[in-house]
Amino acid sequence: MIPEFAIVEASTLACLGLKQLLEEIIPSAVIRTFPTYQALVEDTPDQYAHYFVSAQVYFEHTAFFLERHQRTIVLVSGASPRPLSGIAVLNTCQNEQELVKSILQLHQTGHRAHHRVAADIHDLTPRERQVLVLIVRGLLNKEVADRLHISLTTVISHRKNIMEKLGIRSVSGLTIYAVMHGYIDPDRI
Numbered sequence: 001m002i003p004e005f006a007i008v009e010a011s012t013l014a015c016l017g018l019k020q021l022l023e024e025i026i027p028s029a030v031i032r033t034f035p036t037y038q039a040l041v042e043d044t045p046d047q048y049a050h051y052f053v054s055a056q057v058y059f060e061h062t063a064f065f066l067e068r069h070q071r072t073i074v075l076v077s078g079a080s081p082r083p084l085s086g087i088a089v090l091n092t093c094q095n096e097q098e099l100v101k102s103i104l105q106l107h108q109t110g111h112r113a114h115h116r117v118a119a120d121i122h123d124l125t126p127r128e129r130q131v132l133v134l135i136v137r138g139l140l141n142k143e144v145a146d147r148l149h150i151s152l153t154t155v156i157s158h159r160k161n162i163m164e165k166l167g168i169r170s171v172s173g174l175t176i177y178a179v180m181h182g183y184i185d186p187d188r189i
Contacts, residue, residue, distance in 0.1 A: 002028055002029065002030055003028070003049040003050075004029065004030040004047055004049060005022060005029055005030070005049060005051075005052065006031075006033075006040055006045075006048040006050070006051045006052070007019060007022075007031065007033045007034065007053075008033075008036070008040050008052070008053040009034075009035070009052070009053070009054045009057070009075060010054065014054075015033040018075070018092070019031045021100070022052075024173030024176060025103065025173065025180070027167040027168060027173075028167075032048075037057050037060065037061050045064075048071065050071050050073060051068060051071055051072045052090070053065060053072060055076050055077075058072070058074045058087075065087070069086050069087055072087055073089070073106065074087055074089050074090070075090055076089055076090070077091070077093045078093050088106050090106070097189075100172055100175060101186060104176065105186070123165065124165060127158060128162050128165075130148060131148070131158040131159060131162065132174060132177075133178060133184050134148070135159065135162075135171060135174060136171070136179075136183070137189065141159065
């Protein structure tokens with residue numbers, strides 16, 4: 001079953017940015033964007049594993065989202081305008097690294113425990129896993145080569161294979177993958 005996520009946010013830029021980030025985290029997911037709550041309701045609103053909704057939409061349609069509180073994540077700019085008991089909140093004004101960490105923390109605290117995303121088994125070799133961890137820790141290709149006592153060409157080849165196997169094209173996406181699959185602790189990034 002392919003997970004589907006709904007983003008309900010009037011800002012096109014916010015929608016596109018969050019959609020791209022989620023696609024890096026879960027490449028197999030289907031992410032749909034809706035500029036209004038009405039557009040969501042006109043679709044099939046109960047099919048989504050998670051709803052990423054602006055605070056304004058959440059407060060205007062609280063009854064709908066409270067029924068789906070375990071699947072709702074409210075997008076806020078800075079501090080939450082009101083306390084949201086039992087509802088996950090994502091501050092969209094963070095830099096990319098902090099935003100990634102926040103999404104990972106939502107994952108780690110069990111927010112997604114009610115709908116586990118079936119991860120494909122990507123047959124990474126032990127060496128590819130080592131290269132992945134070092135890339136995620138911020139090492140350059142040459143530094144990875146020196147650390148593992150392999151050639152720069154071999155590191156580049158491993159990196160290319162990792163990205164092809166996982167379908168991930170960015171270091172932030174690789175970071176999210178590595179944390180979600182237990183290759184590295186988020187505090188060690």
